[in-house]
Amino acid sequence: MAKIHFENEAYSLNEGDSVLDTLLEAGHDIPFSCKEGACQSCLMKLEEGSLPPESQAGLSEVQVKLGYFMSCSCKPSADLKVAQVDAGQLTVESKIITIDQLNDSILRLRLEAVFDFLSGQYISIWIDDNTTRSYSLASVKAVDNFIELHIKVIPDGIFSDKYCRRLNIGDKLKIQGPIGKCIYATNNKSQALLLAGIGTGLAPLYGILRDALHQGHEGPIHLIVGAKQASNFYLVEELNQIAAKNSQVKVTFIAQENNNQSACETGDLYQYVAEQYPSTKDMRVYLCGAKTFIKKLRKQCFLAGADRDCIHMDVFLPG
Amino acid sequence: MSLYEKLGGAEAIDAAVDIFYRKVLADDRISHFFDDVDMDAQAAKQKAFLTMAFGGPNSYTGKDMREAHKHMNLNETHFDAVVENLAATLTELGVSEEDIGEVAAVAASVKDDVLNK
Numbered sequence: 001m002a003k004i005h006f007e008n009e010a011y012s013l014n015e016g017d018s019v020l021d022t023l024l025e026a027g028h029d030i031p032f033s034c035k036e037g038a039c040q041s042c043l044m045k046l047e048e049g050s051l052p053p054e055s056q057a058g059l060s061e062v063q064v065k066l067g068y069f070m071s072c073s074c075k076p077s078a079d080l081k082v083a084q085v086d087a088g089q090l091t092v093e094s095k096i097i098t099i100d101q102l103n104d105s106i107l108r109l110r111l112e113a114v115f116d117f118l119s120g121q122y123i124s125i126w127i128d129d130n131t132t133r134s135y136s137l138a139s140v141k142a143v144d145n146f147i148e149l150h151i152k153v154i155p156d157g158i159f160s161d162k163y164c165r166r167l168n169i170g171d172k173l174k175i176q177g178p179i180g181k182c183i184y185a186t187n188n189k190s191q192a193l194l195l196a197g198i199g200t201g202l203a204p205l206y207g208i209l210r211d212a213l214h215q216g217h218e219g220p221i222h223l224i225v226g227a228k229q230a231s232n233f234y235l236v237e238e239l240n241q242i243a244a245k246n247s248q249v250k251v252t253f254i255a256q257e258n259n260n261q262s263a264c265e266t267g268d269l270y271q272y273v274a275e276q277y278p279s280t281k282d283m284r285v286y287l288c289g290a291k292t293f294i295k296k297l298r299k300q301c302f303l304a305g306a307d308r309d310c311i312h313m314d315v316f317l318p319g
Numbered sequence: 320m321s322l323y324e325k326l327g328g329a330e331a332i333d334a335a336v337d338i339f340y341r342k343v344l345a346d347d348r349i350s351h352f353f354d355d356v357d358m359d360a361q362a363a364k365q366k367a368f369l370t371m372a373f374g375g376p377n378s379y380t381g382k383d384m385r386e387a388h389k390h391m392n393l394n395e396t397h398f399d400a401v402v403e404n405l406a407a408t409l410t411e412l413g414v415s416e417e418d419i420g421e422v423a424a425v426a427a428s429v430k431d432d433v434l435n436k
C-alpha cells in the first residue's frame with residue numbers, strides 16, 4: 001500500500017482514495033472544491049516520488065515544472081512526499097469594477113483584468129482559506145480589458161448568494177487562474193460552430209462567440225441557449241444585436257415553458273439540436289453548463305459525427 | 320510484418336477509435352457499458368482494446384482480461400456485438416476481409432476470459 005508523507009507524518013492510502021481524501025481523513029485542512037480535477041483549489045506540491053499524469057492534466061507548464069498537482073486526482077501506486085501550497089502563491093487580487101443584476105437571479109460581476117486570459121476559460125475565487133468557487137470568463141481580453149462573470153444566485157449558496165450579497169464595487173477578490181481550454185481555437189475560420197448552453201452556461205459561450213468574431217471567424221456560428229422558462233434568459237438584447245450585425249451568427253433561445261409568450265422557441269433543446277443538425281460532422285461544438293446536460297448533448301453530437309477533439313466543454317461542477 | 324503493423328499501427332488505432340466508439344454507443348445491445356461521462360477515459364480504454372485486438376504491443380494477461388470484465392456479467396450476445404462493431408469499423412477503414420478475420424481470431428482467443436468462463 002502506498003504511503004503519503006506529509007508534514008513529518010506518513011498516511012497509508014486506502015484503495016481508490018486520492019491524496020486529498022487521505023489527508024482530509026487524517027484531519028488536515030486542505031482546500032478543495034469540485035474534487036473532479038477542474039477548480040485547481042486542491043493543488044499541492046510534490047517533494048519526492050512520481051505523479052500519475054492525470055493529477056497534472058490542465059496545469060500550466062510552469063506549474064508542472066514546480067511539481068504542482070491536483071491532490072483530488074492523485075491516486076499514486078507508490079509512496080509520495082508532498083507539501084501544501086500557500087494560497088497566496090496561487091491567487092492574485094482583483095478589484096470589482098461593477099456589479100449588475102442581469103435578471104431576477106443572475107448577477108454580472110466585472111473585475112480588473114489582472115492577468116491574460118482567453119474567453120471561455122474560468123477562474124476560481126477564494127472565499128476563505130479552504131473554500132473556492134469557479135466561474136467562467138464571458139469577456140474578451142483584447143476588446144473589454146476586464147474580467148466578466150455571470151453568476152446564477154442559488155438561494156443560500158455560499159458564494160452566489162451569501163458572499164455576493166455583501167460585495168461592493170471596489171472590493172478585492174482573491175482569484176486563481178485562468179484555467180481550462182474551452183476556448184475559440186480553430187485554424188479553419190470557415191468551420192461551422194455550434195455553441196450550446198443552459199443557464200449561466202451562456203457566460204463562456206458569450207465570450208467564445210465574441211472572441212470568434214473578434215478573430216474574424218467567417219463560418220456559421222449558431223448559439224443555442226436553453227432555459228426552463230422564457231423569463232430565465234438574459235443578455236437577449238445584446239445577443240440579438242450581435243446576430244443582426246453579423247450575418248453568419250444565429251442565436252436561438254429555447255425554453256421548456258413559455259408562459260409570457262416571449263420571442264423564443266418552446267421545446268426540448270436536445271431535440272431542437274437533433275433536428276437542426278442531423279449531422280455534426282466537421283463541426284466544432286462548445287457545450288457549457290451542468291454535467292447532466294453536457295453528458296447528454298456531448299454523446300448526441302459525437303454520435304451525429306463530430307470528432308471527439310472538436311467537442312469542447314465547460315462543466316459547471318458544484319463546489 | 321505483424322498484423323498490427325499491416326493495419327497501420329498506432330495511427331490506425333487513432334483513426335479507428337472514434338468510429339468504433341460511435342458504433343458501440345449507438346448499439347443498444349451494449350451501449351450502456353460504455354456510457355460513461357468521461358468519454359476521454361473511455362476512449363483511452365478503447366485504444367487499449369483496439370491495440371490488443373490488432374495484435375499490437377500490450378501487457379494484458381488473460382487474468383487481467385478476466386478482472387477487467389468480471390463485474391459486467393457479459394454474455395455471448397455482448398461479445399458478438401463488440402466483434403461485429405469492430406469488423407464494421409475495419410470495413411469502413413478499408414481493411415481486407417482476410418485481415419478482419421485475423422482480428423476476429425484475436426478477439427476469439429480472449430473470449431473465455433472476457434466472459435469469465
Ligand SMILES: Cc1cc2nc3c(=O)[nH]c(=O)nc-3n(C[C@H](O)[C@H](O)[C@H](O)COP(=O)(O)OP(=O)(O)OC[C@H]3O[C@@H](n4cnc5c(N)ncnc54)[C@H](O)[C@@H]3O)c2cc1C
Pocket residue numbers: 034038039122133134135136137150151152153154156157158159160161200201203204314315316317318319
Ligand atoms: C469550471 C466551472 C465553471 C463554472 N462556471 C460558472 C459560471 O460561469 N456561472 C455560474 O453561475 N456558476 C458556475 N460554476 C458553478 C459555481 O462554481 C458554483 O458551484 C455555484 O455558483 C454554486 O456555488 P455557491 O457557493 O453559491 O453554492 P453552494 O453553497 O456550493 O451550494 C448550495 C446548494 O446548491 C446546490 N447547487 C450547486 N450548484 C447548483 C446549480 N447550478 N443549480 C441548483 N443547485 C445548485 C448545491 O448542491 C448545494 O446544495 C462553475 C463551476 C465550475 C466547476
Ligand code: HEM
Pocket residue numbers: 349352353364367368371372379387388391393397398399401402426427429430433
Ligand atoms: C472481444 C474481446 C475483448 C477484448 C480484447 C477486450 C479488451 C479490453 C481491454 C484491453 C480493456 C482495458 C482494460 C483496462 O485497462 O482497464 C477493456 C475494458 C473494457 N471492456 Fe473489453 N474487451 C473485449 C470484449 C468486451 C465486451 C464484449 C464488452 C462489453 C460489451 C467489453 C466492455 C469493456 C468495458 C466497459 C471496459 C472498460 C472497463 C472500465 O472502465 O474499467 N469488452 N476491454
